[in-house]
Amino acid sequence: SQNQSSSSSIISRFQEYLQINTAHPNPRYYEAADFILSQAESLSLESQTIEFVENKPLVLLKWPGKDPKLPAVLLSSHTDVVPVESHKWTHPPFAAHIDSDGNIYARGSQDMKSVGMQYLEAIRKLKDSGFEPTRTIYLSYVPDEEIGGRDGAEKLVESDVFQKMNVAFVLDEGMPSADDKYRAYYADRSPMWLVIKATGAPGHGARLYDNTAMENLLKSIESIRRFRASEFDMLKAGLKTTGEVISVNLVFLKSGTQTPAGFVMNLQPSEAEAGIDIRVPPTVDQDAFERRIAEEWAPASRNMTYEFKEKFSTLDIFGKPAVTIADSSNPWWVLLEEAVLNAGGKLEKPDIFRGATDASFFRQRGFPAVGFSPIANTPGLAHDHNEFLNQQEYLKGIEIYAAIIKAFASYAEQTESKASKYEL
Numbered sequence: 287s288q289n290q291s292s293s294s295s296i297i298s299r300f301q302e303y304l305q306i307n308t309a310h311p312n313p314r315y316y317e318a319a320d321f322i323l324s325q326a327e328s329l330s331l332e333s334q335t336i337e338f339v340e341n342k343p344l345v346l347l348k349w350p351g352k353d354p355k356l357p358a359v360l361l362s363s364h365t366d367v368v369p370v371e372s373h374k375w376t377h378p379p380f381a382a383h384i385d386s387d388g389n390i391y392a393r394g395s396q397d398m399k400s401v402g403m404q405y406l407e408a409i410r411k412l413k414d415s416g417f418e419p420t421r422t423i424y425l426s427y428v429p430d431e432e433i434g435g436r437d438g439a440e441k442l443v444e445s446d447v448f449q450k451m452n453v454a455f456v457l458d459e460g461m462p463s464a465d466d467k468y469r470a471y472y473a474d475r476s477p478m479w480l481v482i483k484a485t486g487a488p489g490h491g492a493r494l495y496d497n498t499a500m501e502n503l504l505k506s507i508e509s510i511r512r513f514r515a516s517e518f519d520m521l522k523a524g525l526k527t528t529g530e531v532i533s534v535n536l537v538f539l540k541s542g543t544q545t546p547a548g549f550v551m552n553l554q555p556s557e558a559e560a561g562i563d564i565r566v567p568p569t570v571d572q573d574a575f576e577r578r579i580a581e582e583w584a585p586a587s588r589n590m591t592y593e594f595k596e597k598f599s600t601l602d603i604f605g606k607p608a609v610t611i612a613d614s615s616n617p618w619w620v621l622l623e624e625a626v627l628n629a630g631g632k633l634e635k636p637d638i639f640r641g642a643t644d645a646s647f648f649r650q651r652g653f654p655a656v657g658f659s660p661i662a663n664t665p666g667l668a669h670d671h672n673e674f675l676n677q678q679e680y681l682k683g684i685e686i687y688a689a690i691i692k693a694f695a696s697y698a699e700q701t702e703s704k705a706s707k708y709e710l
């Protein structure tokens with residue numbers, strides 16, 4: 287109806303989704319699922335809620351195509367958001383307050399409740415216009431992306447349900463762009479979350495001697511920092527993009543001997559450890575990189591050990607870098623690019639996403655996936671305070687998705703469901 291499709295009701299629905307606090311560590315997943323299901327019902331989409339893991343509902347929606355033999359397209363999104371420091375926000379992060387410039391402030395406004403709702407609003411527009419899909423479109427609303435995706439998107443891609451969906455292409459989140467060109471991503475960097483640990487002889491704080499835990503750890507940290515600087519230099523010099531360098535950031539340092547009175551000052555501790563968030567592009571040889579870690583950053587000769595708290599493989603099931611071809615040889619890329627242009631958008635050359643998204647799980651299993659969020663002219667504030675999205679930008683994004691979804695749903699070529707035919 288006219289009322290349902292007015293700009294103000296579109297914005298109200300977005301606000302309603304944003305107002306559901308799905309921040310970790312206690313995301314209100316059932317409220318989010320109920321909301322998505324109510325939207326699906328209003329659009330007459332088929333729906334299914336799956337709990338691959340208890341208390342972590344995943345909602346799957348289906349807009350059936352006229353030709354069910356054609357492989358489907360999946361529009362992926364996650365329902366969870368990262369935590370907030372409420373008092374550091376100018377507007378409460380789950381109020382979805384709209385200021386006089388039309389900026390909607392909320393955690394998730396960029397990452398990625400916007401995208402999840404825009405998919406649905408685009409479908410509403412297409413339905414209102416009388417469009418009927420030839421190819422089936424699925425939409426997934428998954429939990430836990432922000433804490434690694436193992437209980438969300440990874441469970442989905444490994445499931446029989448997913449197999450039966452016969453998915454040929456996945457669209458997932460991207461990043462906002464500060465200029466007028468949208469960004470699209472054909473790969474993610476793989477997280478390698480490393481903890482290195484040094485042990486050493488404890489002793490009097492006044493004594494100078496070799497092989498203390500602190501000294502052993504600090505030698506590694508010096509080496510890690512030199513490596514970090516060399517990668518950062520390539521970025522600063524413009525020789526590589528953010529997605530093409532290896533980033534190495536220290537995220538914790540832990541040592542010392544503590545008592546209820548505080549740290550003991552005159553005791554050199556026997557253990558020291560550091561946590562490092564490492565992200566490697568898909569072309570990096572992870573085995574060689576791990577050898578470097580074992581030899582230079584955590585050598586046993588310096589009483590050091592290491593472990594990975596998380597590690598995503600850069601390779602897919604075919605043993606090739608888990609990248610999606612983003613050129614004229616991939617019809618899905620061509621459709622996406624043309625649809626964005628036809629809807630009045632501009633697209634930057636595709637890049638590698640600096641973080642890890644759920645798209646990684648699909649690419650790892652050979653499914654082509656592109657990361658794209660229709661957010662331009664907006665500072666990237668995902669995971670930051672005062673995350674916002676302008677309502678005009680949000681509405682424009684719906685037009686962009688309407689064009690993309692229409693193009694995908696109309697595409698009648700019999701495509702393969704796996705990426706195996708796209709060679710690097």
Ligand SMILES: CSCC[C@H](NC=O)C(=O)O
Nearest residue numbers: 431432434477596641642
């Ligand atoms: C180990 S997967 C972590 C996923 C997370 N994704 C979004 O920020 C990230 O840190 O990139």
Ligand SMILES: [Zn+2]
Nearest residue numbers: 397398431459
């Ligand atoms: Zn996200």
Ligand SMILES: [Zn+2]
Nearest residue numbers: 397432668669
């Ligand atoms: Zn995020």
